[in-house]
Amino acid sequence: MRSHKRCVESALLNRLAHADIFEVGAPAPTFLFVLFGGSGLDEEEYERRSHTVIPIFGPVLERLSHGAVNAVMAYVSAPYDVPFNRFSSDPSAADIWNAHMLTELLEPWSKLPYFVSGFSGGAALALNGLQKNPRCFGGAVFGADAIPQDFLCPDHWSEKLRLYAAPHDPVCNHPANRRVTDALESRGQAEQFELRSGGHRLTDYSTPDCLGELILFAGNIVPKV
8 A cells, every 4th residue: 555645736726735645456546535534624734734644544545455455545634715514505616626626636536436435524525516427436424414415316326325423423423414314314315334433533434344344345336347
């Protein structure tokens, strides 16, 4: 497993943007797995993260790299200046964000099919348009917050949206968020998975039984060319 920080000067956002890139398995990846971080970053913290690669995924991805997974994983820290909690009322902001992702930050992998996922409020970054692109073949949310209430799985998806909840996570288990996820499940748009332990931390979901199994799942449903 190899990792590096990708930094680009974004014309759409008019600033530096970055992502943590992990190459898992063989040099020829078959898909891109994108994970959006949750909210709460300010400009100073975002800039600080531009100099380092997040370490918590290492053990899971190293383990996967010795198996049958050939993929690139991109971890995108939540932006401090994009109003993603208001995407539903400001669709032009969502359009700019999606274009930034596909044509700037993740452009090197523009030929690969991709799977989108988000942690906490990162659900809003993942599920406000990126899922509609024909290259996107599935999606998931960890510790759900800010999932669009009117979310519908695209017709080209073969599987439902996957929702992971830790038992001691006060965010995804909050009644307001539970109503959203339960409604998605009742409408046949999502499937919910309860973890055995954990709270509302990205590390609680970055385990072999959660993140690792999801990446394996994604690798098994990549559309055949």
